[in-house]
Amino acid sequence: xxxxxxxxxxxxxxxxxxxxxxxxxxxxxxxxxxxxxxxxxxxxxxxxxxxxxxxxxxxxxxxxxxxxxxxxxxxxxxxxxxxxxxxxxxxxxxxxxxxxxxxxxxxxxxxxxxxxxxxxxxxxxxxxxxxxxxxxxxxxxxxxxxxxxxxxxxxxxxxxxxxxxxxxxxxxxxxxxxxxxxxxxxxxxxxxxxxxxxxxxxxxxxxxxxxxxxxxxxxxxxxxxxxxxxxxxxxxxxxxxxxxxxxxxxxxxxxxxxxxxxxxxxxxxxxxxxxxxxxxxxxxxxxxxxxxxxxxxxxxxxxxxxxxxxxxxxxxxxxxxxxxxxxxxxxxxxxxxxxxxxxxx
Amino acid sequence: xxxxxxxxxxxxxxxxxxxxxxxxxxxxxxxxxxxxxxxxxxxxxxxxxxxxxxxxxxxxxxxxxxxxxxxxxxxxxxxxxxxxxxxxxxxxxxxxxxxxxxxxxxxxxxxxxxxxxxxxxxxxxxxxxxxxxxxxxx
Numbered sequence: 001x002x003x004x005x006x007x008x009x010x011x012x013x014x015x016x017x018x019x020x021x022x023x024x025x026x027x028x029x030x031x032x033x034x035x036x037x038x039x040x041x042x043x044x045x046x047x048x049x050x051x052x053x054x055x056x057x058x059x060x061x062x063x064x065x066x067x068x069x070x071x072x073x074x075x076x077x078x079x080x081x082x083x084x085x086x087x088x089x090x091x092x093x094x095x096x097x098x099x100x101x102x103x104x105x106x107x108x109x110x111x112x113x114x115x116x117x118x119x120x121x122x123x124x125x126x127x128x129x130x131x132x133x134x135x136x137x138x139x140x141x142x143x144x145x146x147x148x149x150x151x152x153x154x155x156x157x158x159x160x161x162x163x164x165x166x167x168x169x170x171x172x173x174x175x176x177x178x179x180x181x182x183x184x185x186x187x188x189x190x191x192x193x194x195x196x197x198x199x200x201x202x203x204x205x206x207x208x209x210x211x212x213x214x215x216x217x218x219x220x221x222x223x224x225x226x227x228x229x230x231x232x233x234x235x236x237x238x239x240x241x242x243x244x245x246x247x248x249x250x251x252x253x254x255x256x257x258x259x260x261x262x263x264x265x266x267x268x269x270x271x272x273x274x275x276x277x278x279x280x281x282x283x284x285x286x287x288x289x290x291x292x293x294x295x296x297x298x299x300x301x302x303x304x305x306x307x308x309x310x311x312x313x314x315x316x317x318x319x320x321x322x323x324x325x326x327x328x329x330x331x332x333x334x335x336x337x338x339x340x341x342x343x344x345x
Numbered sequence: 346x347x348x349x350x351x352x353x354x355x356x357x358x359x360x361x362x363x364x365x366x367x368x369x370x371x372x373x374x375x376x377x378x379x380x381x382x383x384x385x386x387x388x389x390x391x392x393x394x395x396x397x398x399x400x401x402x403x404x405x406x407x408x409x410x411x412x413x414x415x416x417x418x419x420x421x422x423x424x425x426x427x428x429x430x431x432x433x434x435x436x437x438x439x440x441x442x443x444x445x446x447x448x449x450x451x452x453x454x455x456x457x458x459x460x461x462x463x464x465x466x467x468x469x470x471x472x473x474x475x476x477x478x479x480x481x482x483x
Contacts, residue, residue: 301421304400304462305430324468332464335398335434344419344434 026211026225026240026275032264033063039266040200040247043082043090043287045105046257050250050264050272051090053079060092060103063272065255073107080119085112086127086142086290086318087340093118093131100131100144113144120163122171125289126314127321130171132160137173137183141321148186156181156188166204167285168230174202180232191232201248203263204230207282211239211263211275213246225249225265225275240276244269251284257291259284290318297341304334380449385481386414387458388441392476396437397466401479403445404428405456410446418442436466442479456481 033039033050041053050063051072060079062072078096085091090103091112100121102112112129120132127142132152137160139148152158152173158181162174173181173188180192180202201213210228214221223243227236245268252262261283263275299310300319311319316329322340323333338344387403408429413420415433420443422431433442447456458479463471 298421301432302423304432305421305423307423324464324470326470330464330470331398331400331432331434331462332468332470334432335464336468338419338434 022238022241024225024236024239024241026263026279027242029240029242029265029273029275032272032274033067033069034271036061036069036270036272038247038268039270039272040268041079041081042248042250042264042266042272043084044250044253044259045084045090046088046253046288046291046293048253048255048257050252051082052266052272053082053092055079060090073103073109075107075109076101076103081121083121083123084288085123085129086288086292088291088293091121091123091129093121093133100129100140102144111144113138113140113146119161120173122163122165123288123290124165124171125169127290127292127318130163132163132173134159134161134175136160137163141325142318143321143325145321145325150186150188152188156190158188162200162202164202164204164210165285165287165289166210166230167206167208170230172202172204172210174200180228182230182232201246201250201266203249203251204285205251205261205280205282206285209235209281211249211280213243213249213265215245215247215268240265240279243267243273244271250287251280257293259286290314292340295319295337295341297338297343300334300337303329304331378451381451382446382448383450383483384410384444384446385450385453385456385483386441386444388439388480388482389437390439390478390480391437391463393463393465393471394438395466396463397468398432398434398462398464399437399442399460400430400432400462401442402428402430402459402461403456403479403481404459405447405481407448408445408456410444412444414441414443430461450483453481453483 037054043051048065053060058077059074060072062070076092076094078094080093082092092101098116100112100115102110115131115133117133118131122130129140131138135153137150137152152160159175160173164172171183181188181190202210204210208230212226214224216223224238225240227239246265247268248266250264252260254260261280263280265273303310319333319337320329323336405428411422418433418435422429460474460477
């Protein structure tokens with residue numbers, strides 16, 4: 001069935017300008033918000049608001065579920081990409097400052113880690129943070145200490161700009177040249193070669209389906225979402241076609257922070273659209289891999305006291321990182337957790 | 346039965362030191378005292394002035410009613426058949442840490458505490474626990 005849809009879609013796509021495109025499973029799209037500048041840098045917070053950074057004005061605005069827009073901060077110049085960290089603070093890459101900034105829920109801006117040319121940024125399952133900075137892929141722990149730096153251009157020929165988590169534990173990378181890589185244990189594997197599109201926005205669902213924004217560059221290119229699998233194989237070349245310069249895909253989050261199955265597509269024309277309700281194949285894979293607020297205090301304490309495996313290993317690692325960072329979860333780390341949680345001073 | 350034991354008690358009194366009481370009540374000389382339920386206190390002596398967290402083990406039978414004895418500290422504990430494991434967080438100083446009930450306070454010597462981990466107020470784990478002391482007393 002999928003193959004048939006793909007073939008039909010491809011038939012429309014190669015027919016050239018003037019052809020009425022077949023609607024894909026994600027169509028029709030509906031407008032969620034508009035008039036926002038290039039809507040290519042966005043992320044949902046833990047209560048369901050969409051944060052959108054404007055590269056040109058430096059404004060980061062918050063759009064509530066009803067579409068109401070408020071200014072969150074304008075204190076980060078040249079914001080290139082946004083995501084949330086494990087604590088629920090916004091991380092923003094900035095070229096002007098050669099810095100990843102961290103913005104509190106109240107809008108206070110601090111430095112997270114220095115990165116020159118940072119674009120894509122994502123929080124992994126252990127709370128660590130990856131930053132795609134064109135020629136280098138940076139890896140920081142949850143407190144902003146550098147863990148690794150992978151020379152992507154020298155090693156792999158990747159001008160890494162976009163970075164996306166997936167349910168198989170791998171990170172996926174895209175670059176301005178329109179190719180796709182999968183990072184496995186720090187080693188990049190190319191899945192797709194160069195295509196004449198800007199491939200900025202990729203979002204996976206929990207079943208491993210990737211919804212990929214293709215923004216046309218040349219005359220006659222088709223703006224669309226492509227459905228892929230975890231190996232980069234195309235499952236549907238025209239999953240959604242009612243788009244104009246799509247540059248970012250993100251799944252929505254409910255008011256309790258759960259990633260849902262509503263897929264939003266940011267477009268360079270300043271419009272954010274939502275694909276057809278119920279069309280995605282599963283709920284989205286969370287962009288924030290670890291959430292501090294979900295760590296159970298009793299489990300954190302009891303694990304210290306010798307009850308094994310109450311906390312997942314990435315959570316234990318995270319607690320060690322925010323504590324004494326000595327390689328194992330101990331009573332000092334538990335103290336740091338209690339302080340961060342506001343339980344003790 | 347009772348009368349037949351009196352001569353034995355007298356003889357024992359004569360043999361024992363003068364510090365042992367040999368009054369009319371002969372029960373102390375013939376068996377263990379009756380259990381006296383009550384409360385014991387676990388106290389800490391630390392060589393440091395900046396302890397921020399302590400994990401300890403209290404060994405002993407039939408511990409109940411574990412309560413924090415140091416106001417302001419965070420305490421969580423787990424009881425099992427042979428004792429209690431407890432974690433304290435806060436500005437920890439030398440002094441009483443917790444109280445607990447036992448079936449017989451005369452068995453105080455059968456209760457003992459051990460420091461398992463300690464951290465300072467910057468969360469760094471102590472490299473040595475040798476100078477920490479835990480005491481159990483009525």
